[in-house]
Amino acid sequence: MSEAAVALPRPAGARVLTWLQNYGVYAAIGVLIVVNIGITPHFLSMENLRTQLVQVAPIVIVSLGMALVIGTEGVDLSVGSVMALATALLPLYLGYGVGPAILVALLGGVAVGLVNGSLVAFVRVQPIVATLALFVGGRGLALVLAGGQLKDVHNAALLDLGSSSVVGVPLPVVVAGALTLLVAGVVRRTTFGRQLVAIGGNRTASVLSGLPVRRVLLLVYVLSGLLAAVAGVLATARLQASDPSSLGLLMELSAITAVVVGGTPLTGGRVRVLGTVAGALLIQLVRATLIKHDLPDSVAQMVQAVIILAAVYAARGGAGR
């Protein structure tokens, strides 16, 4: 009975929670920026902004794919392993030129997405288990391909991807921004986007109303794999090395955090693309703030834990309307 009482609408509180759910991320980012301008020296320097944005770019790219997957009431645990796979494939094919090497790395991500998507769409395995298999196996495969070694990357054209700029904006940031707009457009303006959200809302109803549920699900996991591979390529270019044993470790958790903090419910049926980007920025900003003030990583992790809980608590309140 007490559970029922908890779920009853509480007008004023619920309204605050709903507002927090919708705009809390942006408000938190705003507060953090203002605080940082006040207390952190050199926070507004171009140098610092560039560093922060370049660091967050791969997380944003992976989170975009994760947001689509979570929108269908799924989850993709394999994204970190896909990054490892992409970074392991790159040096193997650099001999054929940068274009082919990047293409192969991206195809690796697509292949992983196809396996995940087939398991979820056709075999109807729960997403968390389906993607767990490639979480475990994908990094192993990457290590086998790379012979378990870290390789330095010397290819100038590839390194340019990590270091060059377009009108002063680092290329990884440009790519992340372009992909954000693209994914936001897909979610808001295309049939595919509507179908994706409908499936997340109610898969059975979507089947009954004739939506191509399996095709959409397959494509969503392929996109997630592809985006993770893009992040893997960009991260390799920035780090100037291919290290499949550590690249993308815990990336799945960072991406899920960004998506959830950004207001996309884990229960699917809604995708908030800009919120997701804001979620990734917020986490990066928190970490940067703590590190700049010599607060250790341990505190950063605990703060991140609190942020996640606060975000879902707000989401729960909004959902209980």
Add this chain to the structure above:
Amino acid sequence: MTTEQAAADAPVIHDTYRPSGRDRAFGLIQRHGATAVLALLLAVGSLAFDRFPTGENLGDIAITSTFPAMVALGMTFVIITGGIDLSVGSVFALGGVLAAYAVRWGTPAALLVPLVVCGTIGLVQGLLIARVRLAPFIVTLAGLLGARGLLLSISHEGATTYLIPHGSALARLGQGRLLGLGYPVYLTLALFVVGAVLLQRTGFGQAVYAIGGAEDAAALMGVRVTRTKIIVYALSGTLAGLSGALNAARLSSGVTILGTGMELDVIAAVVIGGTLLTGGAGSVSGTIAGVLLLGVIQNLINQIGDLSSSYQQVVSGAFLAVVVVAQTYLSRARRM
């Protein structure tokens, strides 16, 4: 109206619970498939490698499997209720660091401190999940970060590794052997027997299954849903802490980098053992088979000398995929 509905519903319910020969066969494969494959692998391994069936090697498999097994026992309870616990890897590492830190106050403290702290972490997660009704995935994800943060702050950001003095009672507990098997192996076996009895023979076990099957229905039938869920997460945290403490005792130090990704390995073992992630079905004996299966695969790959350990991940991943696909088909075939 209600009688009509009841009449219409009755045959369906009856259908679901009438085991035909085929259903029973599928059920057997689902529940004992891991055990069968384990037996097969042991036979193949014994025939193929002279060094595989030796007492020393099997003892090795037992002791390396024992720590994930303890964690997997708690995870089995959690997953049967339809939940998940992502925090166990961090809690495992935290348990080890706490044990190595607290050994200065004596062996009982070295065991008690990790059990209490890790049990409390589990309890808090259980409260957030059962009372505040937050998603288990998220709460335990936060727990993963929080426990790792706590561990880092105890170990001065991972810079300090606390040592367990050689010859102390705690070290003996982790390293001692009886009949070729390490002490922790016996403890794990005892815990699994207790776990099996708890799950199969008590009201608490019935409640765990009922909640995983249909939480609302269980609540309406008077099952104490909130209390059961809290206990389950507290249990998972406690077992992960205990496992970490004993592992630290075996290694003579509280290694800070352990347990990363362990949660997913443990979940894989539980799933391979026939426990459904959707909740409501599973067994403790299946879990032990799942953990041993992954341990044996790793050992066999080590036997094939020139293969790197990366292959173990590939094989485990492929194996998990096969098991999951098979399980999905089996459980659907049974339901039809």
